[in-house]
Amino acid sequence: MITETAICYREPGTADGMKVWQLIRQAGSLDVNSPYCYIMLCDYFRRTCVVAEENGETVGFLSAYRAPDREDTLFIWQVAVANTHRGRGLGKTMIKTVLEREACRGVRYLETTVTPSNIASRRMFFGLAAELQTICESEQGYEERFFPQESRHEPERLFRIGPLA
Ligand code: 9YT
Numbered sequence: 001m002i003t004e005t006a007i008c009y010r011e012p013g014t015a016d017g018m019k020v021w022q023l024i025r026q027a028g029s030l031d032v033n034s035p036y037c038y039i040m041l042c043d044y045f046r047r048t049c050v051v052a053e054e055n056g057e058t059v060g061f062l063s064a065y066r067a068p069d070r071e072d073t074l075f076i077w078q079v080a081v082a083n084t085h086r087g088r089g090l091g092k093t094m095i096k097t098v099l100e101r102e103a104c105r106g107v108r109y110l111e112t113t114v115t116p117s118n119i120a121s122r123r124m125f126f127g128l129a130a131e132l133q134t135i136c137e138s139e140q141g142y143e144e145r146f147f148p149q150e151s152r153h154e155p156e157r158l159f160r161i162g163p164l165a
Contacts (some may be wrong), residue, residue, distance in 0.1 A: 005054050007090065009097045012042035012051045012061075019058040020051070020080075027080045029118050031153075038063075041077075047103035048074065050094040052081075059085045062094035066104075067111070074104060076112040079121060091124045092131070099164070109162035113141045115154040122159070129161045136161045 012020070017039030025032050041049055041063045052060030059082040067073040079091045098104055110128075114121045129136035141158030 007059065007085075007093075008053045009050055009094060010053065011046045012049050013046065014039060014043040016051050016058065017042040020061045023058050023061055023082060024078065024080050027082060029121075030078050030080055047101065048098055050097050052085075052090050052094055054085070058082075060090040060094055062091070062098060064098060066107070070109075072106060072108040074098070074107045074110050076110055079112075079124070086120070091121070092128050095128060108164050109160055110164070111158065111160050113156035113158050115156055117154060125159050125161060132161070132164055134162055134164060 018035055020038040020042060021032070021035045024030055024038070042051075045063065045065050048064045048066065050060070050062040051058055061078065061080045063077040064074050065077070067075050076095065079094065081090045095110070099107065110125075112125060114125070126136050137160045139158040139160070142156040144153070144155045147153035
């Protein structure tokens with residue numbers, strides 16, 4: 001028997017911050033920021049963030065904000081999907097969910113940065129651009145030299161998707 005449960009996509013609230021931090025830690029492929037950072041995102045930036053939930057469990061998180069000096073651009077900070085829920089389009093659905101909100105009215109471009117090792121994320125953004133019938137351009141972004149050496153951080157390549165219809 002196959003049991004399909006519904007995934008709910010919603011705005012986060014302050015209380016989601018700690019679960020999001022746990023998700024990011026478990027997911028493994030992203031920078032683990034402080035619990036405080038996720039609480040702030042879930043509170044002050046809730047209108048442009050998305051929690052994906054299944055049976056009350058946090059299985060996905062999208063953090064994003066409108067670029068302060070470019071109103072038409074939504075910067076996507078992190079797209080996190082639980083290991084158990086990969087390959088099911090959660091990342092794309094979270095992005096489409098946020099784009100439909102009032103908070104994203106007038107957004108024509110998506111920008112994000114992705115490390116070379118995060119192949120799934122790169123693939124997702126190119127796939128999303130195709131679905132939205134637009135293009136995905138790639139630029140240098142934040143090279144390794146911007147990061148402290150001891151952090152051993154990979155370069156962050158910039159991807160710009162748009163214009164959106
Ligand atoms: C799209 C995405 O998840 N980018 C990750 C940026 C960075 N490496 C981070 O915050 O983990």
